[in-house]
Amino acid sequence: MIAQLTKSERQLALVILLAITICGLAMGIAGRDDPLGVHGAIVILAGLAGIFGVIYAYYEPEPSEARLALYYDDPSKVGIILAMGWVLIGLFIGDWVAWQLVFPNLTFDAGWSSFGRIRPAHTSAVIFGFGGNALIATSFYVLQRTSRARLPDQLSPWFVLLGYNLFCIIAATGYLMGVTQSKEYAEPEWYADIWLVVVWVAYFIIYLRTLVRRKEPHIYVSNWYYMAFILVVAILHIVNNLAVPVSWGHAKSYSAFSGVQDAMTQWWYGHNAVAFFLTSGFLGMMYYYMPIRAGRPIFSYRLSIISFWGITFMYMWAGSHHLHYTALPQWVQTLGMTFSIMLLVPSWASAGNALLTLNGAWHKVRDDATLRFMMVAAVFYGLSTFEGSFMAIRSVNSLSHYTDWTVGHVHAGALGWVAMITFGSIYASVPWLWKRERMYSDRLVEWHFWLALSGTLVYVFAMWNSGIIQGLMWRTYTESGTLAYSFVDSVAAMRPYYIARAIGGLMFLSGAVIGCVNIWMTIRAAHQPADERLADRPVPRPAGVPAFQPGE
Amino acid sequence: MENDLTVWLSKSFGLFYLIAMSIGIVAYAYWPSNKKQFDDAAQSILGNEDRPWR
Amino acid sequence: MNIFRLHYRLERKTIGFLLAIVGVASIGGAVEIAPLFTIHQTVEDAPDMRVYTPLEIAGRNIYLREGCYACHSQMIRTLRDEVERYGPYSLAVESKYDHPMLWGSKRTGPDLARMGNKYSDEWHVAHMTDPRAVVPASVMPPYAYLGRATARIDDLGLHLKALRTVGVPYTDEMIANATADAYGQAAPDTPFAEGVTKRYGEATNVRSFDGKVGDPTELDALIAYLQILGKLTDAAHRPVAAAGE
Numbered sequence: 001m002i003a004q005l006t007k008s009e010r011q012l013a014l015v016i017l018l019a020i021t022i023c024g025l026a027m028g029i030a031g032r033d034d035p036l037g038v039h040g041a042i043v044i045l046a047g048l049a050g051i052f053g054v055i056y057a058y059y060e061p062e063p064s065e066a067r068l069a070l071y072y073d074d075p076s077k078v079g080i081i082l083a084m085g086w087v088l089i090g091l092f093i094g095d096w097v098a099w100q101l102v103f104p105n106l107t108f109d110a111g112w113s114s115f116g117r118i119r120p121a122h123t124s125a126v127i128f129g130f131g132g133n134a135l136i137a138t139s140f141y142v143l144q145r146t147s148r149a150r151l152p153d154q155l156s157p158w159f160v161l162l163g164y165n166l167f168c169i170i171a172a173t174g175y176l177m178g179v180t181q182s183k184e185y186a187e188p189e190w191y192a193d194i195w196l197v198v199v200w201v202a203y204f205i206i207y208l209r210t211l212v213r214r215k216e217p218h219i220y221v222s223n224w225y226y227m228a229f230i231l232v233v234a235i236l237h238i239v240n241n242l243a244v245p246v247s248w249g250h251a252k253s254y255s256a257f258s259g260v261q262d263a264m265t266q267w268w269y270g271h272n273a274v275a276f277f278l279t280s281g282f283l284g285m286m287y288y289y290m291p292i293r294a295g296r297p298i299f300s301y302r303l304s305i306i307s308f309w310g311i312t313f314m315y316m317w318a319g320s321h322h323l324h325y326t327a328l329p330q331w332v333q334t335l336g337m338t339f340s341i342m343l344l345v346p347s348w349a350s351a352g353n354a355l356l357t358l359n360g361a362w363h364k365v366r367d368d369a370t371l372r373f374m375m376v377a378a379v380f381y382g383l384s385t386f387e388g389s390f391m392a393i394r395s396v397n398s399l400s401h402y403t404d405w406t407v408g409h410v411h412a413g414a415l416g417w418v419a420m421i422t423f424g425s426i427y428a429s430v431p432w433l434w435k436r437e438r439m440y441s442d443r444l445v446e447w448h449f450w451l452a453l454s455g456t457l458v459y460v461f462a463m464w465n466s467g468i469i470q471g472l473m474w475r476t477y478t479e480s481g482t483l484a485y486s487f488v489d490s491v492a493a494m495r496p497y498y499i500a501r502a503i504g505g506l507m508f509l510s511g512a513v514i515g516c517v518n519i520w521m522t523i524r525a526a527h528q529p530a531d532e533r534l535a536d537r538p539v540p541r542p543a544g545v546p547a548f549q550p551g552e
Numbered sequence: 553m554e555n556d557l558t559v560w561l562s563k564s565f566g567l568f569y570l571i572a573m574s575i576g577i578v579a580y581a582y583w584p585s586n587k588k589q590f591d592d593a594a595q596s597i598l599g600n601e602d603r604p605w606r
Numbered sequence: 607m608n609i610f611r612l613h614y615r616l617e618r619k620t621i622g623f624l625l626a627i628v629g630v631a632s633i634g635g636a637v638e639i640a641p642l643f644t645i646h647q648t649v650e651d652a653p654d655m656r657v658y659t660p661l662e663i664a665g666r667n668i669y670l671r672e673g674c675y676a677c678h679s680q681m682i683r684t685l686r687d688e689v690e691r692y693g694p695y696s697l698a699v700e701s702k703y704d705h706p707m708l709w710g711s712k713r714t715g716p717d718l719a720r721m722g723n724k725y726s727d728e729w730h731v732a733h734m735t736d737p738r739a740v741v742p743a744s745v746m747p748p749y750a751y752l753g754r755a756t757a758r759i760d761d762l763g764l765h766l767k768a769l770r771t772v773g774v775p776y777t778d779e780m781i782a783n784a785t786a787d788a789y790g791q792a793a794p795d796t797p798f799a800e801g802v803t804k805r806y807g808e809a810t811n812v813r814s815f816d817g818k819v820g821d822p823t824e825l826d827a828l829i830a831y832l833q834i835l836g837k838l839t840d841a842a843h844r845p846v847a848a849a850g851e
Contacts, residue, residue, distance in 0.1 A: 069603055100747065101714070104738070107747045114747040116673025146597060148605040178671035183706050208624075212617045215605040218589050219623065220596060231624060232631045239635075244771045246764045252667065254768050259701035261642045263709050268635045276631075288597060297594035302581040305590070309577040312627060313570070316634025325683035326709060327698035329645065331559065332638050335566070339634070398685055402713040475687040483690055487716040492743040536602040558641040566637045573630065 001158065002057035004067070004074065009155040013054050016159065021047030027191065030249035035177040039170055039191070039251065046166050063154070071144040071536070075157035077433050079137025080426055082165055084516050086129025087419070089172075091509040094122040098502035102495065112176040120175045120187045126414065127185065127277065129168045134422045135281040136161055136203070139226045141429060142288045143207060145536075146223055147214030156206050163199040167192055179251045183266050185273050186240050190253040193241040200234050221304045225284030228312050232276040240269035260327055268319040275315035278413065279381075282421050283311075286354055289425040290374045294364060299356035303349050310346025314339045321392035324401060333394065340392030344385060351382030369445040373424030376453060380416025384409060399471040404494070408463025415456040415508055423448065423515060430519055432537045440521035444514050451511030458504030466497035645698065652699045652839040657774055658831075659806045660762040660788040661822060665831030667765075668752065668824050669708070677746075679710030680719040680835065693720035694842040703774045703838070715746060720836035727815050730829045752824040753816055759788040780805050791830060792822035809837075 005013060021044055028040025100106045100115050107113045140157060144150060151157050171188040174180065180187040188196070207230060211219060243253035257265050291298050298304055320328060320336030355378050358365055365375050387409050391400050400406060427445055431438050439445055473493060476484040580586065658666060669675075682688050684695045696719050701707045710717075725733075732739060735753060737746040762784035770776045780787070783801055790798025794812050802812050815822075815829035836842070 071604060101745050104745045104747055109748060109750060111672070111751055114672060114749070116676050116747075119673060119676045144604070148603075150604040175673070180670060180673060181706060182670040182673065182675050182708065184675075184711060208620060211620050214616060216593075216596070217616060217619060218593050219620070220593055222597075224623075224627075227624065228627050228631070231627050235628070235632065244768045246761065246768045250761070250764070252765070254765075254772050255706035256772050257707075258703060258705045258773065259707050260645065260698040261639070262705070262707040263701075264639050264642055266706070268639060272635075291594075292597060295598070297598060301590040301594040305581045306577055309573070309630065313573055313630050313634065316631050317566075317638060319635075320638060322711060323709070325685055326681050327696050327701075329559075329642070331563070332642070335563075335638060398683070401683075402679055402711070402717075406712065474691070475685075477687075483687060487691070488741055488743050491715075491745060498745075555641060555644040558644050562637040562641050566633070569633060 001074065002054055003060045004063050005154050006062055009153065010054055010058055013155055014051060017047050017050040017054065021051065031251065032249075034250055035174065035179045036191070036249060036251040038177060039174065042170065042173065043166070068150060070150070072151045072154060072157065073141065073433050075161050076137040076141045076429070079133050079140070079161050080430065080433070080519075082161070083130050083133035083137060083422070083426070084512075084519060086125050086133060086168065087512050088516060090122055090125030090130055091505070091512055093118050093125060095502060095505040095509050097122055098498065098505050101498045102502060111178065117175050117178060120180060121172050123185060124168065124171050124175070124187065128171065131278060131418055131422070132164060132168070133161070134426065135226070135229065135285070136164060138285050138289075138425055138429065139281070141433070142222050142226070142284065143210050146220035146288070147210055149210050149213040149215070152206060152209035152213070156202055160199055160203045160206060163195070163202070167196045167199060170195070174251070181241070181243065181253065181255065183240065183255070185270055186237070186266070189251050190241070190243050190245050191251070193237065197234070197238060200230065200237070204230050204234070221301065221308065222284040222288040224308050225280045225287065228308070229276050229281035229284065232272065232280070232312070236269045236272050236276070240265055263323055263326070264320060264328060264332065267322040268316070271319035271322060272315055274413070275311065278418050280311065282418055283350055285425045286374065286378065286421050289428050290354060290371075291357055293368070293371045293374065293424070293428050294358055294361040296357055296361055299353050299359070303353045307346040307349040307353070310349070311343070314343045314346065318343060318392065321397065324394045324397040337392050337394055341389050344389040347385035348382055351378050351385070354378035354381075369442065369449040370424050370427040373420050373427065373449055377417050377420035377424060380412055380420060380456070384413040384417060387412065399475070400467060403467040403470040404463045404497070405467025405471065408460050408467055411463065412456070412460045415452070415459065420452065423452065426519070430522055434523050435538055436522055436525055437538050440518050440525055444518040448511040448515045448518070451507050451514065455504045455507030455511060458507065459501050462497045462500035462504060466494045466501075469493055652841040655699065655702070655839040655841070656807055657703055657776060658834065658838075659791055659802060659810060660759065660766060660784040661791040661827050662831045662834050663765055663769070664757050664759060664762060664788060665827035665829070668828045669831060672749070675708050675710045677712060677714035678716070678718045679713050680717065681709035682717055682719050688717070692717045693836065697842050699841055700836070700839060705769060705772050705774070718832070718835055722833050722835045722837035727813070727829055727833070728817065730832060731816050731825065734825060734828070752828060755824045757788070757822045757824045757827040759785050759822065762788050789822060792826040793819075
């Protein structure tokens with residue numbers, strides 16, 4: 001890693017790391033009687049580890065000029081490994097919280113392990129740890145290939161990747177200590193938020209500097225989606241996290257907004273985190289990896305453009321459907337509902353575009369579990385966007401809101417769409433990145449696929465059942481016109497579904513473990529002959545899955 | 553500013569903005585001279601991209 | 607020269623594209639959120655609305671810290687069954703001092719918007735220590751450790767000051783006495799108790815919430831907060847309560 005940096009980059013790295021360490025020191029001193037101090041210590045450790053690493057390799061020879069004739073893929077490789085690490089953490093915690101709803105004493109009478117603290121650790125680890133790292137890793141890969149330009153330098157990609165992971169670590173450890181803003185999906189406190197802005201600006205600059213050196217005037221559509229992801233997430237993140245810290249020595253801050261304005265800002269953020277973090281970026285992934293894996297161009301490039309602007313425009317209005325029948329003015333609720341329903345058009349255009357791309361390649365979908373991951377992802381994308389529009393209708397929402405149906409819907413999207421497209425893209429890119437002919441074992445990919453699919457289905461069906469039962473029990477009246485069930489009756493009725501959900505989650509987790517083993521064995525596999533290693537995308541032997549040929 | 557006014561502005565401006573937006577995008581996507589560019593782009597990722605171009 | 611011209615063109619195109627994304631994406635939020643900042647003109651005022659006491663703020667921060675919002679909402683919707691189950695539907699004005707709001711999105715447990723005075727302090731102590739001792743079917747985690755931890759109250763003045771910065775009308779006197787008031791609210795027989803009712807009103811709950819003498823515990827603070835939920839104003843109980851529309 002360090003050996004690939006030029007001398008001046010190594011010096012700059014030292015300066016940056018020193019600055020980080022000093023920030024950590026300041027946090028540690030100012031927040032010595034506060035969780036902020038612990039985070040200061042973590043930042044100092046990260047900074048010192050970096051400094052030690054750079055100094056250790058400081059006098060290694062500089063990289064040769066020949067590197068400029070190749071793409072820079074090492075950050076993508078590390079990003080994929082980190083993503084797989086985070087998915088194990090995130091899924092494990094997720095399954096643990098799921099079992100806590102069956103056996104509530106699984107907290108072992110400690111604070112850090114209670115549901116309210118580890119639930120955000122689960123959501124952040126899977127969304128930001130797994131999803132974010134996968135997006136960064138694949139975006140660097142796709143950006144370089146579609147622009148036919150190398151990343152602008154060797155230092156900034158590492159700054160973005162490792163800096164982002166520092167943010168994730170601060171976030172996750174913070175929740176366990178009770179450091180949270182209590183805004184869903186925006187839980188990290190002010191200092192972590194500021195750090196993320198710094199990292200994000202660097203990420204954006206890499207994108208810009210690479211794009212302006214591209215070969216064709218036209219920017220490939222994947223990059224549109226990745227750029228919308230970077231830009232809009234920045235806007236959302238900054239606005240929703242505006243807050244006043246109690247002091248420089250406190251981790252705690254108070255949101256700049258209150259009550260109804262805060263609710264609207266939060267769900268404008270929350271819903272668009274779904275749109276631009278969990279949809280836009282992953283659509284970028286899909287529009288690159290799926291056509292290549294299928295060996296066919298996108299069915300309609302025009303449609304991908306129209307759906308891009310549709311998604312970018314309409315999602316921003318949809319957030320208020322999280323606040324039906326609340327104290328939010330009704331016209332805002334109606335607007336949110338209307339746009340949520342209209343969103344079905346660009347969403348289904350994207351899903352349909354993806355599935356029609358596979359027309360003529362269905363035999364590959366049958367044989368190739370990697371492509372099947374992507375196909376199922378597109379199906380789940382279509383299903384969950386339909387479900388989302390449906391649940392945004394006010395009368396449906398009156399039943400579904402506050403129930404497990406929402407949880408099921410989120411997981412249909414997160415497991416079925418986000419995770420599946422990511423696993424598909426990772427299985428496609430691991431052999432390309434490490435210059436292997438194929439994954440270590442195709443059978444393990446099959447195992448992962450079927451475990452992931454069945455786990456998702458068990459999960460989603462369990463939550464549909466529990467959610468609808470819950471919603472109905474809450475509004476059931478006796479003949480004499482009184483409420484038929486107490487709240488706790490509905491809690492008791494959930495138990496079988498909570499058990500089923502936890503088992504579904506366990507299946508999904510085991511699939512991910514198998515995936516990690518497979519990726520690890522692929523990386524460890526013996527190198528191939530030198531001439532084959534030169535190809536950017538090594539071509540499997542004819543006996544294997546028939547993939548595209550170069551120049552096809 | 554009055555609440556009624558801001559609400560009215562939001563409602564009317566939002567609508568016109570939506571219509572103009574959609575027309576603009578569909579026109580861009582179906583503009584005949586853009587066709588070649590889009591077809592090339594769709595094919596471009598399938599080609600051989602072994603190296604940065606310069 | 608040629609390459610420079612190409613570069614220039616590419617750059618201009620990229621920047622234009624980025625601006626388009628920002629423009630297209632920002633409008634939706636702006637149109638929906640901006641009018642909400644003038645909403646006070648249409649929401650009925652609640653002149654009787656009081657601010658949270660320092661101890662209640664400390665309790666609220668424990669509620670935040672433990673992530674209670676993940677399972678409990680504080681927003682009763684305008685639906686018949688919710689009003690009958692939980693009480694009058696929530697008004698916008700009721701959470702106007704809530705930074706952040708805790709409307710929530712999931713009810714693994716019941717809504718808490720009208721929790722105040724619904725159960726006794728003793729019930730809360732027993733329930734927090736072991737939820738299943740009180741409600742056998744409950745899936746709530748036990749929070750026994752809150753009763754063992756002393757609440758941090760020495761920095762509450764800073765908290766109130768930060769809240770004033772974001773718009774909560776705390777007076778200088780409230781800020782200066784924050785720590786003493788937090789202590790006094792849970793210690794009715796001490797001289798500190800008097801200041802609490804003087805500054806926050808006669809109706810303020812001043813008592814030992816966890817039933818133990820001495821420095822307020824985290825459980826004291828949390829119960830003080832739970833017992834005030836829905837009680838900051840009685841606007842929602844008035845016959846024609848104007849919701850935001």
